[in-house]
Amino acid sequence: MPRHICKGDLVRVIRGSDSKRPNPVGKVLEVLPGGRKAIVQGINVRRKSVKPSQANQQGGVIDKEMPIDISNILPVVDGEATRVRFEIDKNGAKKRVAVKDGSQIGSELKKAR
Numbered sequence: 001m002p003r004h005i006c007k008g009d010l011v012r013v014i015r016g017s018d019s020k021r022p023n024p025v026g027k028v029l030e031v032l033p034g035g036r037k038a039i040v041q042g043i044n045v046r047r048k049s050v051k052p053s054q055a056n057q058q059g060g061v062i063d064k065e066m067p068i069d070i071s072n073i074l075p076v077v078d079g080e081a082t083r084v085r086f087e088i089d090k091n092g093a094k095k096r097v098a099v100k101d102g103s104q105i106g107s108e109l110k111k112a113r
Helices: none
Strands: 010-013 025-031 037-040 045-050 060-065 073-077 084-088 093-098 104-111
Touching: 010 037, 073 093
Parallel strands: none
Antiparallel strands: 010 025, 010 073, 025 037, 045 060, 084 093, 093 104
16 A cells, blocks of 8 residues: 655644644654554654663653554645645656645655556
């Protein structure tokens, strides 16, 4: 299944508790294996208790971004959330294209078969 979201994309939350915040936009930090969930900077933040460890000597309570389903986020192009369409150019490279204005999103994905 093709993914319309990639690591490094700027996205807007369209469903969920964070969608009601003013300007719910963040950068995708990671797309989890399986491709159905993504971790977005500043979105879906939860407080987690952490035990002391060598990396975190003190332990305590930290704020952590939790995964959000990719069906609840859309890429942002020129300040507007847009759906994504996939196109294959003349060279056979697959690319993501914004539905609103037809501009390319990110770099080419891979050679099409």
